[in-house]
Amino acid sequence: MFKFKHRLFGSHPIHSGKNNPEFDEHFDLHGQDDHYRFLFEHNPLPVLIIDLDNLTLLEVNKAAVEFYGHSEKDLLNMKLTGVTYATDANLLEENIKKIRQDEPEMQRVWKHVKKNGETADVEITGKNFNYRSRRARLLVINDVTNSVKAEANLKRINEQYRLSNERYNIIANATHDLIWDWNLETNELYRDPKGLLEVYGVSNNETIRHINNWLERIHPEDLQDVQETIFDIINATSQNIFDIEYRFLGENGEYAYIYDRGYILRDNNGKAYRMIGAAQNITERKKLEQEILDQQKAISQATIDTQEKERTEISKELHDNVNQLLTTTKLYLDLALSSPELKDELVKKSSANISNAIAEIRTLSQSLMIPSLGDLGLVDSIEDLVENMNITKKINAVFVCKDLVETDLNDNQKLALFRIVQEAFNNVVKHAEATLAIVEIKNQNDLIELMIKDNGKGFDVLNSRKGAGLNNIRNRVYLLDGELTIDTQPGKGCTLVVELPLHH
Numbered sequence: 121m122f123k124f125k126h127r128l129f130g131s132h133p134i135h136s137g138k139n140n141p142e143f144d145e146h147f148d149l150h151g152q153d154d155h156y157r158f159l160f161e162h163n164p165l166p167v168l169i170i171d172l173d174n175l176t177l178l179e180v181n182k183a184a185v186e187f188y189g190h191s192e193k194d195l196l197n198m199k200l201t202g203v204t205y206a207t208d209a210n211l212l213e214e215n216i217k218k219i220r221q222d223e224p225e226m227q228r229v230w231k232h233v234k235k236n237g238e239t240a241d242v243e244i245t246g247k248n249f250n251y252r253s254r255r256a257r258l259l260v261i262n263d264v265t266n267s268v269k270a271e272a273n274l275k276r277i278n279e280q281y282r283l284s285n286e287r288y289n290i291i292a293n294a295t296h297d298l299i300w301d302w303n304l305e306t307n308e309l310y311r312d313p314k315g316l317l318e319v320y321g322v323s324n325n326e327t328i329r330h331i332n333n334w335l336e337r338i339h340p341e342d343l344q345d346v347q348e349t350i351f352d353i354i355n356a357t358s359q360n361i362f363d364i365e366y367r368f369l370g371e372n373g374e375y376a377y378i379y380d381r382g383y384i385l386r387d388n389n390g391k392a393y394r395m396i397g398a399a400q401n402i403t404e405r406k407k408l409e410q411e412i413l414d415q416q417k418a419i420s421q422a423t424i425d426t427q428e429k430e431r432t433e434i435s436k437e438l439h440d441n442v443n444q445l446l447t448t449t450k451l452y453l454d455l456a457l458s459s460p461e462l463k464d465e466l467v468k469k470s471s472a473n474i475s476n477a478i479a480e481i482r483t484l485s486q487s488l489m490i491p492s493l494g495d496l497g498l499v500d501s502i503e504d505l506v507e508n509m510n511i512t513k514k515i516n517a518v519f520v521c522k523d524l525v526e527t528d529l530n531d532n533q534k535l536a537l538f539r540i541v542q543e544a545f546n547n548v549v550k551h552a553e554a555t556l557a558i559v560e561i562k563n564q565n566d567l568i569e570l571m572i573k574d575n576g577k578g579f580d581v582l583n584s585r586k587g588a589g590l591n592n593i594r595n596r597v598y599l600l601d602g603e604l605t606i607d608t609q610p611g612k613g614c615t616l617v618v619e620l621p622l623h624h
Contacts, residue, residue: 166261168200171254172220175200178251187261189235200259205231205239219248219257229268232261241268297398302382304354304393307331319378319401321370339367339375353384354392360384365402377406419598422591434484441480449473483508498526498534502541502559509545515557517545522562528622529568536596537561537570540618544572547589552576552614570618578608593618 160167166184168177180195188195188203195203204212208231215226229241243262250256298315302308311325320328328334338346346366353362363381370376382397449470456466496504499521509517526534541559548557554576561570590606593616597604600620608614 163260166263168259168261169251170200170257170259171251172216172248172257173255175216178254178256184261187234187240187263188232203232203234205233207231219246220255229264241265297400299398300382300396302331302395302397304395309334315399319376319399320368321372321374321376323371337369339369342366353382354395356384357390360386376401377403419595422595426592437480437484442477442484445473445477445480449477498529498537499524499561501538502561505538505541505545506559509549509557512549515548515554518556518558520558520560520562522560524561524563524568528563533568533600533620536600537568537618537620540570540593540596541572543589543593544616548572548574548576551579554613564619566622567619568622570620571615573613573615575613578610578612578614580610581606581608 160179161181163181164183166187167179167181168184169179170176171178176199177195180192185192185195190198201209201212211226211228212230219225225246229243232240232242234240241264243264245260245262247258248255249258298319299312300315301310303310308329309325309331310329311320313325316322316325322328328337335343335347342365346364349362349364353359361381361383363379365377365379367375368378378399379402380397380399382395384392385394385396386392452466452470452473456463456470459466502521503519506517506519509515529537545557548554552574554574557572557574559570559572561568563569594604597618597620602618602620605617605619606614607617
């Protein structure tokens with residue numbers, strides 16, 4: 121690009137009548153200095169001369185014609201606003217006003233429009249001078265469209281990078297996971313500091329930055345599985361996702377249970393070069409799983425103990441009652457054969473004993489057999505239990521049912537409620553020394569409430585030996601997600617309340 125020296129074209133200045141040093145130089149492309157004319161025409165950058173008063177284009181060079189796509193004639197019939205993008209028009213007026221008043225012009229990138237409608241980002245440098253008695257300005261146009269696009273693209277990439285980091289930090293802060301990034305080429309691992317401390321119990325990633333340092337903290341019993349899993353996934357051709365559990369040694373000297381999962385990134389040849397993943401501390405979950413397992417074992421043991429006790433009770437009932445009745449009956453019948461004079465009386469006693477044995481066996485069978493609740497129904501089955509208790513004339517049993525909709529209960533709930541009443545009645549008969557027992561069952565909001573109350577001698581819940589009967593009731597309530605409340609004390613009777621959630 122050419123630069124002006126002291127004077128432009130010609131040896132005699134043409135003054136505008138204004139005392140303005142900016143216009144003390146004159147420029148006449150049609151003057152005698154062909155050298156400057158040549159520089160103007162052949163400048164590789166578009167060059168314009170404009171009238172500062174009305175912004176008309178006075179002269180354009182060949183590069184300007186090629187750049188804007190208009191013919192020289194068309195350009196010379198246009199104003200500078202004709203090649204200025206509409207959004208820059210107001211700024212152009214403001215800038216020209218500054219130039220006219222000898223104020224510093226705006227330093228910015230302008231947007232110009234070509235004949236084909238394309239826009240270009242341009243930087244403009246200018247110089248004021250007199251041109252054929254006019255206040256004029258020479259403008260050199262520098263197309264910086266590619267630079268502006270490159271800068272905009274760089275800003276976009278930087279913004280994407282910033283947003284990516286921001287999202288990463290948000291994810292890292294919003295989750296209890298440890299987010300990690302493993303460079304397989306350097307064997308170095310990056311981990312977010314917050315997750316590093318919460319999941320691994322390690323405060324400084326530098327101590328386990330290299331994969332070998334990390335492997336040293338894996339529990340010896342889990343190390344081989346971890347190494348094999350990593351080796352297999354890195355060398356796989358189709359699998360890109362893995363997960364594994366292991367124990368990791370924290371700075372407190374304790375092992376934490378970790379659930380880790382990752383994703384492999386591969387190049388075009390299928391070679392793994394990066395792995396990204398997340399790890400969770402599942403120590404509490406493992407403890408809870410062990411507690412549940414222990415509880416299930418306890419329930420199983422309680423069930424076995426209950427079954428063994430039931431077998432013992434059955435054996436005792438058969439031996440002490442039914443067997444004694446049948447043994448006595450056999451003696452009566454043997455005696456009747458040898459003593460004809462006592463035959464009628466002995467046969468009568470034998471018949472009575474057999475009837476009693478039949479009743480004992482029926483009672484024993486009812487206590488063992490799963491009731492046909494589907495046919496008889498829960499309410500009728502409990503009424504049967506109450507009626508059988510009243511037949512003994514030892515205890516007055518009362519059953520109250522309020523607004524119970526049996527269809528709200530599933531079969532497991534019906535059977536559990538029946539067995540709980542049955543077990544409670546057995547306890548009342550054997551241990552309570554009660555004269556009155558009340559059974560009440562009702563709907564209570566979204567719960568079924570069963571209450572069994574007696575006026576017996578009661579007991580100390582904390583210090584009493586936990587029998588199989590109460591354990592059996594507790595287990596049934598627990599398995600149905602219910603709640604059991606026992607209100608009793610010595611000499612005050614006992615109230616047992618069971619609440620089961622309704623399952624529709």
